[in-house]
Amino acid sequence: MDAGLDTILKARLAALSEAKRLRRLRPWHWQNGALHDVDGRALIDASSNDYLGLSQHPLVKARAAEWAQRHGAGAPASRLVTGTRDITLAVEQKLAAFKRCEAALLFSSGFQANATVIPALATVMRSGIPGVGAGETAIFSDELNHASIVHGCRVARAKTQVFRHKDLDQLDHLLQQNTGRKLILTESVFSMDGDRADLPALVQLAERHGATLYVDEAHATGVLGPQGRGLAAECGGGVDVVMGTLGKAFGAFGAYVAGSRALIDWLVNCCPGFIYTTALPPAVLGAVDAALDLVPDMDQERARLAQNSQRLRDVLSLRNYDTLGSSTQIIPAVIGSEEDALAAAQRLEDAGVLAVAIRPPTVPEGTSRLRFALGSALDEAAMQHLLLTVATHLPPRPSKPG
Numbered sequence: 318m319d320a321g322l323d324t325i326l327k328a329r330l331a332a333l334s335e336a337k338r339l340r341r342l343r344p345w346h347w348q349n350g351a352l353h354d355v356d357g358r359a360l361i362d363a364s365s366n367d368y369l370g371l372s373q374h375p376l377v378k379a380r381a382a383e384w385a386q387r388h389g390a391g392a393p394a395s396r397l398v399t400g401t402r403d404i405t406l407a408v409e410q411k412l413a414a415f416k417r418c419e420a421a422l423l424f425s426s427g428f429q430a431n432a433t434v435i436p437a438l439a440t441v442m443r444s445g446i447p448g449v450g451a452g453e454t455a456i457f458s459d460e461l462n463h464a465s466i467v468h469g470c471r472v473a474r475a476k477t478q479v480f481r482h483k484d485l486d487q488l489d490h491l492l493q494q495n496t497g498r499k500l501i502l503t504e505s506v507f508s509m510d511g512d513r514a515d516l517p518a519l520v521q522l523a524e525r526h527g528a529t530l531y532v533d534e535a536h537a538t539g540v541l542g543p544q545g546r547g548l549a550a551e552c553g554g555g556v557d558v559v560m561g562t563l564g565k566a567f568g569a570f571g572a573y574v575a576g577s578r579a580l581i582d583w584l585v586n587c588c589p590g591f592i593y594t595t596a597l598p599p600a601v602l603g604a605v606d607a608a609l610d611l612v613p614d615m616d617q618e619r620a621r622l623a624q625n626s627q628r629l630r631d632v633l634s635l636r637n638y639d640t641l642g643s644s645t646q647i648i649p650a651v652i653g654s655e656e657d658a659l660a661a662a663q664r665l666e667d668a669g670v671l672a673v674a675i676r677p678p679t680v681p682e683g684t685s686r687l688r689f690a691l692g693s694a695l696d697e698a699a700m701q702h703l704l705l706t707v708a709t710h711l712p713p714r715p716s717k718p719g
């Protein structure tokens with residue numbers, strides 16, 4: 318055993334603890350349709366990504382169990398070996414139809430998809446068009462993009478330029494300064510601020526500069542766009558690469574990339590994070606299959622979710638909290654210091670509401686916040702308790718000068 322390693326680790330952990338940045342895993346317990354803490358206290362969950370409550374939907378759970386019974390607990394191999402079952406391809410076809418794309422490909426997780434598809438794309442773009450030749454490839458990434466996108470950029474061995482959050486003028490300028498192939502990366506709903514990218518404008522910008530547009534729909538899939546198809550579905554095929562996750566509104570696990578047939582065929586052949594990993598297990602495929610049956614018809618749930626999100630924003634605004642342009646089910650309440658954010662989360666938790674504090678490095682310094690993430694499964698009683706708790710337990714912020 319390397320005692321040296323443990324010594325280094327312990328010193329680093331002590332430093333994190335000293336800086337009050339040590340994170341610990343807290344176990345939760347699911348019982349009678351509610352989240353419970355270790356002391357057995359039920360909490361209103363205002364921080365999870367199960368936006369449509371599908372992880373607990375009877376049809377989703379039943380099909381997960383049924384497909385596990387029928388096809389086994391695990392996939393036996395990677396996709397290019399014997400991991401591609403007929404059910405895998407059927408779910409991918411169903412996903413492609415849902416996303417109105419030619420084809421779709423499943424991935425083990427959203428992190429894995431972003432971390433591996435972005436570098437794979439940068440590589441093939443660099444190889445260039447036959448006869449035209451290879452070229453430099455530059456990546457343009459919104460500063461608030463998810464850690465998995467940042468990771469993908471880091472390993473892509475391409476010049477990455479980070480543009481200010483949603484600043485399309487700056488992006489336009491950066492695109493102009495670059496020759497060669499260009500890849501623009503954005504989320505459609507930003508995971509920490511809950512605001513939306515202007516996808517139609519990004520599509521236009523990408524077209525004008527001959528750039529490829531890659532959109533992460535982790536928080537929009539199932540929730541936004543026509544029948545929950547995501548915001549890219551409103552852009553008439555203008556988004557080249559659509560990525561999304563299945564562990565959020567779909568209530569299951571995994572992720573997908575959707576786009577042209579050529580894109581998917583090429584990823585099957587050349588994307589390491591697809592090739593060298595075990596296929597998704599049947600239970601997960603069953604859950605995704607059931608979610609795909611349900612999601613298009615959940616307009617009522619989506620409307621309720623939007624309404625409830627607005628109600629929470631209204632209560633927060635009355636107390637002068639900045640919700641950072643949120644227009645979705647993700648609602649930040651900016652507090653500032655890490656200590657104050659943690660204290661606010663604790664106050665809510667003591668009153669029976671779980672709204673986690675998000676701190677650097679997940680969000681920029683000085684913008685520590687509570688991050689609410691609502692789900693349509695919160696009934697009216699829970700919603701009223703949540704709003705009342707926020708109104709009575711969060712201290713009002715000083716009003717902005719001017």
Ligand SMILES: *Cc1c(COP(=O)(O)O)cnc(C)c1O
Pocket residue numbers: 425426427428429431463465504508533535536562563564571572
């Ligand atoms: C959650 C998330 C991911 C990662 O997806 P997982 O399937 O949980 O690994 C990627 N991108 C964004 C924007 C996310 O919020």
